[in-house]
Amino acid sequence: MDILNVQNISIQYGNDPPCVTGVSFDMTEGKIVGIVGESGSGKTTVVRAILGLLPGGGRISEGRVLFNGEDMATYSESRWRDVRGSGISMIFQDSGAMINPIRTIGSQYYEYIKIHRPDMSKADAYALAVDTLTKMRLPDGDNIMKSYTYQLSGGMRQRVGIALAMTFEPKLLLADEPTSAIDVTIQAQIVRQMMELRERFSTSIVLVTHNIGVAAYMSDEMIVMQYGKVMDRGDRDTVLNHAKSEYTRQLLQAVPEIGGKRYV
């Protein structure tokens, strides 16, 4: 059975015209879907809608989202709480802003673990947190736990966000630009960690990224979005080599490459 079905959803903020229209995709266990596309085309909106976390008057105005076959529109608040974190977890595009700036990473991490594993001892929770941070190639996990966000670099904050989301090996991981603030060598490590998550726990992943190379490497299915719509979709070969839309071809042309177009 599919773990997730996004069925023909349209989404709007307040009274604005819908910024996402008719988006559908299905996820089996362990499948990775990569979403790429224009800035402002609705990628973040789609993944936030799956988690029921649309900001500022955002709502699904058409279509539905099924998680394990069940319509998520029928979820109660407590059901949502159960699902978020252990069933589905999310790496936010702006991880830095999601973490409270006036509390240490450690106290927030501890609280996050407590919500999902009330029985875990403090020492075990601390060890689990440090271990997950270390897997994200963060130096000196102990120092990170005692830090505030302003003391961490952009990429370090992003990796704290990734660590939080991967702590409980979720069934579905929604990763919105997980590596945009991270250098290429650590990006390679994070990509490897995500692939391992899938291999070991059959985690399904929705990956949003501007890095076409990463999307192509990881995805079983690629989706290209523009103006809130799906312009192209299919496996790597279909999208990279046989794109139907002019937009996708343009996008692929614009990817900077070593030895490619020079601006200066």
Next chain:
Amino acid sequence: MSERNAILVTENLTKTFPASHRRILTAVSGVSLTAYQGETLGIVGESGCGKSTYVKMLVHVIEPTSGTITFDGRDITNLSGEALRQNHREIQMVFQDPAAAFNPKMRIIDIVTEPLTNYGLLKRIDKEDKCAELLEMVELPKDFMYRFPHNMSGGQRQRIGVARALALSPKVIILDEATSALDVSVQDRLVELLVKLQQEKNLTYLFICHDMALVHCMAHRVAVMYLGNVVEVLPSIEVAENPLHPYTKAMLGSIFSHHMDFTKKIESIEGEVPSPLNVPEGCPFCDRCEHATDRCRKIKPRLTEATPGHLVACHLFD
């Protein structure tokens, strides 16, 4: 090329922070770099290696622990008051984290035109027009001027930062990961715009970016940082042809491309992750370098010229 104007120069710029258990964290360690007028100096390096800290010192957001900063021949390290305020006109920065850089209660029109208003350079009645012009430059619809930052996508917000930095027509613009949230086609056009402005106005850019390919395509020279140190400075055409430092090479080997071999295992450098709390005595890269010798562990290599215009700090080349 000897008559090039060294517009922004740092000598031995260092920043340390206090850390847990009374330890000292060395974020930037004696960085000496020169940016010439009219060029783009790309800065790349491992996440957490001190890039943002370095450039924040240049705009006086962080105070250096030691070292000097010279702008257009003047020492600006300890500027304050009106002199500092006037200096800010010349060096503008696009911060890595737009969410933290903008006041969430301000509308886009006020955010984008604030630098001009601060210096009394914009009449109230011209504000809308000016804002529309700046938004158009970064390909945003002009009706975005009445939005708040949180009602925009990541890449739209990022472009607000660029529009704001362009407002004052400064001499130097520092772009700290200013294109990371953009799709490659918007990014392509924004970079075209930046390059056009550079050529028209002889602008200087410090361009921090994790996309090695993009840096290679738009910078004239590239500085590679590792654990607070500059380990290589090279003309950008040599990035592909003649990288020397083992860390630079490792980075180039970790790039994902849509033309790569997708069956290939992902390469990444192994070994202990380096910590700025515990910087090795010798070469900062020695714990992870496959060429490391005892000498590397004991003596820190100095940045020296390997070929004209190409500096590297590695014992393999001295």
